[in-house]
Structure formats: C-alpha cells, structure tokens
Amino acid sequence: MENHQEIxxxxxxxxxxxxxxHVMPDGDAVGSMLGLGLGLQKKGRRVTMTCPxxxxxxxxxxxxxxxIVAADDIQSSEYDVVVVLDSSDLGRIEGVYExxxxxxxxxxxxxxxxxxxxxxYNYVDSxxxxxxxxxYKILISINVRVDPSIAICLFTAIATDTGFxxxxxxxxxxxxxxxxxxxxxxxxSVISEQVYEARSLENLKMLGRVLDTLQMDKTGKxxxxxxxxxxxxxxxxxxxxxxxxxxxxxxxxxxxxxxxFRESADGKIRVGMRSxxxxxxxxxxxxxxxxxxxxxxxxxxxxxxxxxxxxLVFGKVYEIMGLAGD
Amino acid sequence: MENHQEIxxxxxxxxxxxxxxHVMPDGDAVGSMLGLGLGLQKKGRRVTMTCPxxxxxxxxxxxxxxxIVAADDIQSSEYDVVVVLDSSDLGRIEGVYExxxxxxxxxxxxxxxxxxxxxxYNYVDSxxxxxxxxxYKILISINVRVDPSIAICLFTAIATDTGFxxxxxxxxxxxxxxxxxxxxxxxxSVISEQVYEARSLENLKMLGRVLDTLQMDKTGKxxxxxxxxxxxxxxxxxxxxxxxxxxxxxxxxxxxxxxxFRESADGKIRVGMRSxxxxxxxxxxxxxxxxxxxxxxxxxxxxxxxxxxxxLVFGKVYEIMGLAGD
Numbered sequence: 001m002e003n004h005q006e007i008x009x010x011x012x013x014x015x016x017x018x019x020x021x022h023v024m025p026d027g028d029a030v031g032s033m034l035g036l037g038l039g040l041q042k043k044g045r046r047v048t049m050t051c052p053x054x055x056x057x058x059x060x061x062x063x064x065x066x067x068i069v070a071a072d073d074i075q076s077s078e079y080d081v082v083v084v085l086d087s088s089d090l091g092r093i094e095g096v097y098e099x100x101x102x103x104x105x106x107x108x109x110x111x112x113x114x115x116x117x118x119x120x121y122n123y124v125d126s127x128x129x130x131x132x133x134x135x136y137k138i139l140i141s142i143n144v145r146v147d148p149s150i151a152i153c154l155f156t157a158i159a160t161d162t163g164f165x166x167x168x169x170x171x172x173x174x175x176x177x178x179x180x181x182x183x184x185x186x187x188x189s190v191i192s193e194q195v196y197e198a199r200s201l202e203n204l205k206m207l208g209r210v211l212d213t214l215q216m217d218k219t220g221k222x223x224x225x226x227x228x229x230x231x232x233x234x235x236x237x238x239x240x241x242x243x244x245x246x247x248x249x250x251x252x253x254x255x256x257x258x259x260x261f262r263e264s265a266d267g268k269i270r271v272g273m274r275s276x277x278x279x280x281x282x283x284x285x286x287x288x289x290x291x292x293x294x295x296x297x298x299x300x301x302x303x304x305x306x307x308x309x310x311x312l313v314f315g316k317v318y319e320i321m322g323l324a325g326d
Numbered sequence: 327m328e329n330h331q332e333i334x335x336x337x338x339x340x341x342x343x344x345x346x347x348h349v350m351p352d353g354d355a356v357g358s359m360l361g362l363g364l365g366l367q368k369k370g371r372r373v374t375m376t377c378p379x380x381x382x383x384x385x386x387x388x389x390x391x392x393x394i395v396a397a398d399d400i401q402s403s404e405y406d407v408v409v410v411l412d413s414s415d416l417g418r419i420e421g422v423y424e425x426x427x428x429x430x431x432x433x434x435x436x437x438x439x440x441x442x443x444x445x446x447y448n449y450v451d452s453x454x455x456x457x458x459x460x461x462y463k464i465l466i467s468i469n470v471r472v473d474p475s476i477a478i479c480l481f482t483a484i485a486t487d488t489g490f491x492x493x494x495x496x497x498x499x500x501x502x503x504x505x506x507x508x509x510x511x512x513x514x515s516v517i518s519e520q521v522y523e524a525r526s527l528e529n530l531k532m533l534g535r536v537l538d539t540l541q542m543d544k545t546g547k548x549x550x551x552x553x554x555x556x557x558x559x560x561x562x563x564x565x566x567x568x569x570x571x572x573x574x575x576x577x578x579x580x581x582x583x584x585x586x587f588r589e590s591a592d593g594k595i596r597v598g599m600r601s602x603x604x605x606x607x608x609x610x611x612x613x614x615x616x617x618x619x620x621x622x623x624x625x626x627x628x629x630x631x632x633x634x635x636x637x638l639v640f641g642k643v644y645e646i647m648g649l650a651g652d
Contacts, residue, residue, distance in 0.1 A: 159491075163490075163518075164489075164490045164491055164492050165485075165490055165491050165504070165514055166490050166514055166515060166518040167514070167515055168513070168514070168515035170508065170514045170515070171508065172505040172506070172508045172509045173505075174505075175501050175502070175504045175505035175508060176501070176502060176505045178491070178501045179498040179499075179500075179501035179502045179505065180498070182496065182497065182498045182501060183498045187494070188491055188492055188493070188494070188496045189492060189493050189494035189496070192489075192492040193602055196577065197576060197577045197578075197579070197602060198577075198579040198580075199577045199578060199579060200578070200579060201540060201541075201542050201549070201578050204537055204540055204574055204577065204578065205537060205538060205540055207534070207537055207574075208533070208534045208535065208536070208537025208538040208540065209534065209538065210534070211530055211531060211533055211534025211537065212531060212534040212535065212538070214527060214530055214531055214534065215527075216527050223527070248530055248533075250523060251522065251523045251524075251525045251530065252523075252525060252526070252527050252530065253523070253524040253525060253526060254524075276519055276523060
C-alpha cells in the first residue's frame with residue numbers, strides 16, 4: 001500500500017496516461033478524474049480520461065469535461081499506465097477494463113474502505129472524505145500549482161461526497177483543503193448551483209407527488225414513501241430520477257428509519273433505506289439480499305406489490321428494533 | 327467602528343452582561359449568542375441571554391439554550407452592558423430594548439451590511455459570513471479555550487448562515503474557522519441532522535402539495551409556486567412553515583427568478599423571491615414596496631388573489647428583463 005507521496009513519485013515515471021472512473025459517475029468521480037488529469041497535463045503528460053456511460057449533465061460544467069472520451073475511443077496500446085479513481089473494484093470500470101493491454105500497470109486511488117486493492121500500486125485512504133482529497137495531496141506532492149480549473153474540479157469532488165460538509169466523513173482536513181480551493185478560485189455558490197440547481201420541472205413535481213405519499217408508522221420511528229410506475233410514466237420519468245427522494249423521509253422528526261418503495265420496470269420492488277441515530281440500514285438490507293452502509297442502503301425484492309414489500313421490510317425493522325410489529 | 331480585538335478589550339471591562347439577539351432567531355442568532363455567552367461565563371462573567379419570542383425547537387439542541395430567558399425576566403438594573411448580536415437595528419430586539427436602563431452601554435456585533443451602527447461600540451463586519459465568525463475571533467482574542475459546547479454553538483451559527491458552505495458568503499476564512507470548530511468537537515453530521523432533520527410530517531406533505539403547483543413561464547426563466555390558505559389549514563400549518571419552499575423553484579434548470587405566492591391570514595398576498603445568475607430580486611422587491619438582497623427578497627401585496635399578484639409581479643420581471651410579457 002502506497003501513500004500519496006509514493007504514488008506521486010510513481011505517477012511521474014509515466015508519460016501516457018489513461019485515467020478512468022466508475023460507471024454512473026458522481027461529483028467525486030468526475031471531479032477527481034479531471035483534477036488529476038488537468039494537473040498531469042500541466043506536468044507535460046499526455047492524458048486520456050474516460051468513464052463508462054459518460055458524464056451526467058449536471059456535472060458537465062466541471063472544467064475539462066469536454067476532454068472525457070467514450071470507452072470506444074480507447075486504444076489500448078497508447079498508454080503506459082492506467083489510473084483508476086474512486087472505484088472499489090475493477091468491475092466498476094466495466095467496458096474500459098476489457099480494452100486494456102494485459103500487464104499494463106494499474107494505479108488504484110480510492111477512499112472506499114471496501115476497496116479490493118486490485119492495483120499494481122494502491123493508494124487507498126478511507127479517512128479521506130473524497131478521492132478528490134487524495135488527488136489534492138498528490139498534486140501538491142508533484143508541485144502542480146492549483147489553478148481555478150483544478151480548484152473547481154477538486155472542490156466539486158469534495159463538496160459532493162460530503163453533502164456540502166454535512167456528512168460524518170467531513171474532517172478538519174476536508175474543510176482546510178476546501179478553504180485552499182476557494183482561495184484558488186473555486187466558488188462554492190456557483191458549484192452548488194451547477195450541481196444541485198439544474199433539475200427538471202418534472203423531477204420536482206414528481207418529488208411533490210412522492211412527498212404526498214409520506215407516512216409514519218405508529219411508533220413514529222419509521223417514515224416511508226411510495227413510488228408507483230404509472231405516476232412516473234405520466235411525467236415521463238424513470239426510477240433513477242427518484243434517487244435521493246428517500247432523504248426527505250429521514251427529515252421527519254423522531255424518525256430512525258426512512259424507506260422508499262419503488263415499482264421497478266423489471267417487476268421488482270426496489271427499496272431505498274436511510275437511517276438516523278443507531279439503526280444500521282446496511283445490516284437490514286443484507287438480511288433482504290441487498291447491501292450498503294449503516295446510513296444508506298437498499299435492496300430489490302421479488303414482492304408482487306408495494307404493500308407486500310412493506311410487510312416484509314417493516315417486519316425486519318421491528319425485529320431488529322426489538323418491537324412487536326402487529 | 328471597532329475591530330474584534332478592541333471589542334474583546336471593551337467586553338472584558340464589564341461583569342454583568344445581557345446578550346440579546348433578534349426576534350425569530352436563526353441558527354446564527356442563537357449560535358453566536360450562546361457561543362459568546364458560554365465564552366464570557368468561562369471568564370467568570372455573569373451572563374443573561376434573551377431573544378424575543380424564544381428559540382425555535384430545531385435550535386434547542388445548541389448547548390446553553392436552556393439558559394435563554396424570556397424578555398419578561400429581564401431586570402434592567404442588573405446589567406452593566408448589553409451586547410446585541412446579528413441585528414441590523416434595535417427594532418429587531420423589540421420587547422427587550424424597551425426594558426433596558428437608559429444610558430446602558432450597547433455593544434453592537436453584526437455582519438449585515440445594512441447595520442445602522444446603533445451601538446455605543448460597533449463591530450460590524452460584512453465580510454464575515456456569520457456573526458458566529460466574529461464571535462469566534464472575539465473569543466480567541468480574550469483567550470477563551472473553545473470547548474465542544476462553544477464549538478457546537480459557533481459551527482451551527484456559521485453552517486446555517488452559509489447554507490452549509492454553499493452560499494456566496496463562504497470564504498476561505500469561514501472554512502478554516504469551521505475546520506477549527508470540528509477539531510474542537512463540533513460534529514457536522516449531528517448538527518445538520520438537528521437543524522434540518524426535525525421537520526414535521528405535515529410540513530413535508532405541505533412541501534409536496536406546494537411542489538405540485540410548480541410551474542414555469544414560457545420563457546423558461548421564471549418558475550413559481552402557489553400556496554392557498556385552505557391547504558395550509560387542512561394540514562394545521564401556518565404561513566411560516568412554508569418558509570424556504572421557494573428555494574425549490576430556484577432548482578429548476580435555466581430558471582433565473584423563483585417566486586412563491588402565499589395567501590396570508592391578513593388578506594394580503596406574500597411573495598417570496600429567489601434568483602440565480604444576474605437577476606436582482608432585491609431591486610424587484612423594492613419596486614413592489616418590499617425589500618431584501620439580490621438573491622433573496624420578498625414583498626407583501628394588497629392584491630385580492632394570487633392570480634392578480636402574479637400578473638403584477640410577472641409584469642415587473644419581464645420589464646426588468648427587457649422582455650415583452652404578453
């Protein structure tokens with residue numbers, strides 16, 4: 001396992017880089033990839049950047065986004081090294097990995113504690129709030145001057161992975177790096193607007209309809225919402241656009257477990273889970289064949305209806321809480 | 327006009343303090359008052375803290391909140407000095423100001439650029455994101471060790487007034503002070519949950535219904551929502567609980583002006599305004615007899631109906647934008 005200084009030294013040995021990040025990339029994936037890519041370009045390196053499936057629209061404001069290419073454009077023989085960012089295993093860069101020359105060195109940079117250590121070199125630091133924090137340290141080690149473009153990339157990475165410094169992964173170091181990036185030209189309000197304030201009218205109306213289904217159980221500890229397929233199709237939305245809605249159920253005072261039940265196109269019922277306080281939704285999801293973390297998890301159920309799924313999940317929650325369900 | 331070191335020296339001259347903040351206090355008002363109050367207590371000072379109308383429930387977790395007294399409990403003869411926090415004029419501490427002995431020295435600490443300078447001593451710094459930042463500097467100047475309680479007070483003050491470091495008032499200094507406060511024991515995730523995740527089920531259901539009224543004009547630059555009195559009473563809510571809903575209209579992609587029209591108990595139509603980009607809603611509100619800042623403002627109209635109010639406000643917006651309204 002390497003530290004940021006060692007990785008910095010290793011990176012400088014190479015000249016032709018492929019940098020890749022995971023499918024359905026979030027702000028940390030795109031921001032840390034572009035931050036590292038632009039930084040290496042300043043050191044005279046040739047850099048190709050890619051992520052399977054492309055960059056979501058609300059992240060395309062990040063400087064350098066137009067340089068990101070599709071997996072199809074990758075010519076395996078053109079790179080000396082591949083850097084994989086923010087990805088706990090190589091399956092996360094599916095479509096890219098298959099195109100690499102066998103034996104090409106892999107540099108694995110990630111902050112997920114579940115990282116498999118698949119790299120030739122591995123810099124995995126689960127105390128970092130974001131991969132963007134690790135990239136910042138690398139760039140400082142190789143004496144790249146952080147310009148406004150790089151500052152925007154890395155601030156976006158860090159701010160999005162900490163929910164704008166609201167999540168428990170926010171450390172004093174996170175905030176100090178953020179301070180430096182603002183000094184270097186990142187504007188928090190502009191970044192926040194770009195990432196979060198480019199929603200469609202339909203998406204917000206859907207949130208309205210889903211909020212109208214919000215309910216609380218008789219113990220006051222479980223709040224849930226329901227999403228029916230026909231309501232989504234009325235607004236020409238797919239399931240993906242209800243992502244994050246479950247957080248609203250968590251906002252109800254006194255609630256410990258927040259759930260969203262969604263009818264899915266494949267006939268299954270998908271359950272999104274969030275928690276507050278002691279309750280571990282990761283453990284709950286596991287008993288139901290899903291996965292995740294203590295505060296955010298999910299599973300997919302073969303139930304025929306939302307009400308069937310509810311019965312199953314509520315039973316488990318009451319069991320874990322040591323409460324009678326009746 | 328004094329700076330933080332001078333104010334620190336002036337404060338230490340006194341022994342019996344009354345600290346007051348504004349009516350309908352927000353996180354910065356309560357957090358900066360408690361941070362200063364607990365800090366002065368550590369220096370052996372006798373401190374009474376008050377705010378007209380009391381502390382909202384979601385801020386009562388802030389350490390020392392139980393020490394805050396009602397205006398009725400203030401005995402004017404018992405204080406050597408009154409410190410007024412986060413209040414641009416003395417009208418903001420109505421009910422408290424009237425009880426003070428004539429001639430009592432007033433220390434005015436605030437970050438609003440509109441502050442009237444009403445104090446005997448004035449430390450007004452509009453470059454501070456929050457009054458909590460100013461209090462932090464004062465406490466450092468008087469060598470108060472920031473303990474976890476004070477850290478929670480001041481982090482809450484700063485985080486709430488910057489929308490968790492998302493607003494344009496967030497500076498490198500803001501983030502560095504936040505880093506120190508996390509080091510001293512403030513936990514961002516716990517504070518965020520306390521402030522933002524103690525909403526009532528009814529409030530969130532109301533948000534759902536209001537979102538269902540979301541519309542966009544034909545230019546795509548104005549989005550608005552409507553709140554009818556009867557819908558609020560169905561859910562036993564008052565107007566105050568729709569505060570902040572207008573921000574959702576601002577999240578629509580491409581929108582520059584976000585509006586919420588609310589039927590008010592006094593028969594008027596209240597208009598909340600937010601902007602993105604160049605549009606100055608403060609100037610818009612002023613032409614309609616209201617007030618505010620470039621990004622957030624409001625007014626109260628004598629219109630008989632929401633549709634009448636809409637016509638008036640949209641006309642002004644199109645005029646300012648240089649667009650034909652038709």
